[in-house]
Amino acid sequence: MATLTWQGKQPFDERVLSSSTTHLHTLDTFLSQPAENIALATQSTTNDWHNRLILGNKSKVLPALLHEFVGAVNLIYIDPPFMTGRDFISGTQLAYSDKWKNNIDIYLQWLYETFLLLHLLLAEQGSFYVHLDWRTIHYAKIILDEIFGFSPNAEGAGYKSEIIWHYQTGGRSYKSFARKHDTLLLYTKSAQYCFHGERIGERRGSQKRNHMRKNVGNDGHITWTIRSSGRLYTYDENTIMTPADVWSDISHLHQKDPERNGYATQKPAALLERIILASSEERDLVLDCFCGSGVTPVVAEQLKRRWIACDQSHLAIQLTQKRLLEQQLHYPFLLQQIDPEHSTTT
Numbered sequence: 001m002a003t004l005t006w007q008g009k010q011p012f013d014e015r016v017l018s019s020s021t022t023h024l025h026t027l028d029t030f031l032s033q034p035a036e037n038i039a040l041a042t043q044s045t046t047n048d049w050h051n052r053l054i055l056g057n058k059s060k061v062l063p064a065l066l067h068e069f070v071g072a073v074n075l076i077y078i079d080p081p082f083m084t085g086r087d088f089i090s091g092t093q094l095a096y097s098d099k100w101k102n103n104i105d106i107y108l109q110w111l112y113e114t115f116l117l118l119h120l121l122l123a124e125q126g127s128f129y130v131h132l133d134w135r136t137i138h139y140a141k142i143i144l145d146e147i148f149g150f151s152p153n154a155e156g157a158g159y160k161s162e163i164i165w166h167y168q169t170g171g172r173s174y175k176s177f178a179r180k181h182d183t184l185l186l187y188t189k190s191a192q193y194c195f196h197g198e199r200i201g202e203r204r205g206s207q208k209r210n211h212m213r214k215n216v217g218n219d220g221h222i223t224w225t226i227r228s229s230g231r232l233y234t235y236d237e238n239t240i241m242t243p244a245d246v247w248s249d250i251s252h253l254h255q256k257d258p259e260r261n262g263y264a265t266q267k268p269a270a271l272l273e274r275i276i277l278a279s280s281e282e283r284d285l286v287l288d289c290f291c292g293s294g295v296t297p298v299v300a301e302q303l304k305r306r307w308i309a310c311d312q313s314h315l316a317i318q319l320t321q322k323r324l325l326e327q328q329l330h331y332p333f334l335l336q337q338i339d340p341e342h343s344t345t346t
């Protein structure tokens with residue numbers, strides 16, 4: 001099978017992980033609203049569960065999480081640095097640096113180690129989304145094929161979808177086509193995984209959108225028909241269409257959008273809502289180790305999922321904490337960081 005190489009490519013040694021003594025230290029506990037908590041708790045074995053908001057570098061936080069959560073995470077969404085070569089500023093503060101000494105080898109090794117650790121944390125029936133853009137998405141796909149496995153028909157473990165998030169914002173380009181999309185890859189750890197297209201698909205409706213023939217019944221009810229390979233297919237106007245892999249209906253957050261909280265690379269809640277609804281159930285565990293402005297834990301909380309969120313930026317963790325405390329909490333959450341006294345991994 002084809003694999004990607006770069007200077008200094010190294011799989012991490014799992015023995016290093018098992019001997020890792022990195023631990024998480026709890027700084028604070030935030031309580032949930034009692035009535036809701038009881039409602040969720042009585043339905044499951046998760047009644048003493050605490051969500052986790054963790055300040056720290058993923059290289060230390062993910063090994064620390066392995067002690068408790070190996071194979072336990074149902075859904076992972078990550079929106080890592082894209083290797084833009086820039087520093088991202090929020091207000092007057094540095095949110096994070098995305099420079100990598102302009103060295104793709106350093107970036108790819110970092111991404112590879114991230115993917116390897118997240119693959120270990122992912123449940124056997126779990127789903128993994130990575131959100132990148134034109135700069136490195138092609139490398140990410142080959143690396144993920146290596147880690148998750150490759151099946152040519154996309155039916156086994158591995159690749160499931162390439163989602164184009166198409167938006168209207170961003171500059172013009174005079175030397176190439178204007179760049180107006182990010183790419184998200186969906187991989188699964190096995191052939192059995194959670195996917196609910198019906199929760200996020202659009203109603204077929206009465207407007208023509210392809211070559212299907214429109215039929216209007218005596219009562220005004222509409223059906224659509226198409227003949228293919230000698231068979232006639234009929235679809236009711238009320239059926240939900242399978243969601244497509246080009247998403248043009250979710251706009252980037254513009255500068256004055258009320259959802260904006262000042263974090264430079266904040267993604268819209270609608271994007272996460274679609275992913276979480278499609279690929280998880282209530283009470284499932286969702287992980288984002290680059291949570292930035294907190295969009296993943298906030299939406300996971302609203303949709304009654306459990307979550308673990310991490311970021312190395314103080315600003316990101318402050319914003320996420322604030323956003324979480326402004327809404328109803330179904331579970332309590334812990335604010336944690338790496339315990340400097342018990343940390344040996346590099």
Ligand SMILES: C[S@@+](CC[C@H](N)C(=O)[O-])C[C@H]1O[C@@H](n2cnc3c(N)ncnc32)[C@H](O)[C@@H]1O
Pocket residue numbers: 056057058059079080081082095096263265266267268289290291292293294295310311312313316
């Ligand atoms: C593209 S932003 C994520 C934005 C987020 N999805 C949102 O909607 O706000 C990438 C984030 O990764 C964080 N980050 C970069 N390197 C990291 C590392 N090694 N460990 C943990 N977080 C890191 C940055 O601080 C930044 O918040």
